[in-house]
Amino acid sequence: MDANPPKRKETRKSLRIKVISMGNAEVGKSCIIKRYCEKRFVPKYLATIGIDYGVTKVQVRDREIKVNIFDMAGHPFFYEVRNEFYKDTQGVILVYDVGQKESFDALDAWLAEMKQELGPHGNMENIVFVVCANKIDCTKHRSVDESEGRLWAESRGFLYFETSAQTGEGINEMFQTFYSAIIDLCDNGGKRPPSSTGVGFTKEQADAIRRIRNSKDSWDMLGVKPGATRDEVNKAYRKLAVLLHPDKCVAPGSEDAFKAVVNARTALLKNIK
Numbered sequence: 551m552d553a554n555p556p557k558r559k560e561t562r563k564s565l566r567i568k569v570i571s572m573g574n575a576e577v578g579k580s581c582i583i584k585r586y587c588e589k590r591f592v593p594k595y596l597a598t599i600g601i602d603y604g605v606t607k608v609q610v611r612d613r614e615i616k617v618n619i620f621d622m623a624g625h626p627f628f629y630e631v632r633n634e635f636y637k638d639t640q641g642v643i644l645v646y647d648v649g650q651k652e653s654f655d656a657l658d659a660w661l662a663e664m665k666q667e668l669g670p671h672g673n674m675e676n677i678v679f680v681v682c683a684n685k686i687d688c689t690k691h692r693s694v695d696e697s698e699g700r701l702w703a704e705s706r707g708f709l710y711f712e713t714s715a716q717t718g719e720g721i722n723e724m725f726q727t728f729y730s731a732i733i734d735l736c737d738n739g740g741k742r743p744p745s746s747t748g749v750g751f752t753k754e755q756a757d758a759i760r761r762i763r764n765s766k767d768s769w770d771m772l773g774v775k776p777g778a779t780r781d782e783v784n785k786a787y788r789k790l791a792v793l794l795h796p797d798k799c800v801a802p803g804s805e806d807a808f809k810a811v812v813n814a815r816t817a818l819l820k821n822i823k
């Protein structure tokens with residue numbers, strides 16, 4: 551018997567995965583998929599009717615994966631058609647248009663729709679989500695900035711990419727990272743590996759940044775009632791300053807939030823005796 555039989559080349563099993571796209575109508579879901587799969591851009595809007603389905607083979611790291619892509623129509627009218635396709639999904643491409651604030655605000659509703667359709671036993675924790683802030687080529691009309699989008703995504707443990715289906719910017723990187731994370735998930739028995747869940751900042755920090763960003767005036771920003779005393783303003787300021795100090799907080803947008811808090815305190819103290 552041959553003591554050194556030729557080593558059989560190790561071939562890793564190819565994977566078969568299901569990916570869906572979600573997000574409001576016209577944010578560019580179909581165009582993102584087309585840009586990646588067909589390397590082209592279609593400027594004319596052709597609404598997806600219900601669902602578009604495609605299969606594609608891709609090579610990621612040393613693995614071949616067969617991807618079943620379900621491109622969902624964003625229009626509310628197609629809810630009845632969409633709702634059947636949420637199950638058994640490994641990855642979700644969640645898209646908004648950076649020039650349409652309402653499409654960003656709608657992301658929570660998309661997650662809620664999926665959660666509802668998956669039912670009480672569905673587990674959203676073990677799905678890879680990538681958020682695409684799309685149409686970044688339209689710089690003049692941008693209404694959701696990068697830190698706001700990134701904060702929303704990363705505070706949920708989602709990937710975040712800035713993309714343009716028109717120019718192709720960010721598209722390949724997004725898909726490669728997305729598929730790579732899905733491979734890690736599959737190799738980890740369908741569970742998100744622990745290394746991919748830590749975001750480096752707390753929910754309290756993320757919530758504070760969001761609240762500061764949406765505050766209507768300096769009182770609101772510091773979380774004190776109009777007419778609060780110097781002491782109350784200083785106390786609220788110190789709490790936020792510790793929470794958001796750039797040396798301690800790595801959450802997207804923390805630096806701007808910190809500056810805004812400093813300015814709010816200065817403005818309020820000027821007018822309080």
Ligand SMILES: Nc1nc2c(ncn2[C@@H]2O[C@H](COP(=O)(O)OP(=O)(O)OP(=O)(O)O)[C@@H](O)[C@H]2O)c(=O)[nH]1
Nearest residue numbers: 576577578579580581593595598624685714715716
């Ligand atoms: N400037 C610009 N336009 C884009 C981009 N991506 C998509 N569009 C345009 O936006 C419109 C909508 O794109 P679609 O990909 O059809 O949008 P969708 O999200 O699939 O829409 P539904 O099928 O209705 O859910 C089209 O006119 C596209 O040409 C982009 O990155 N930049």
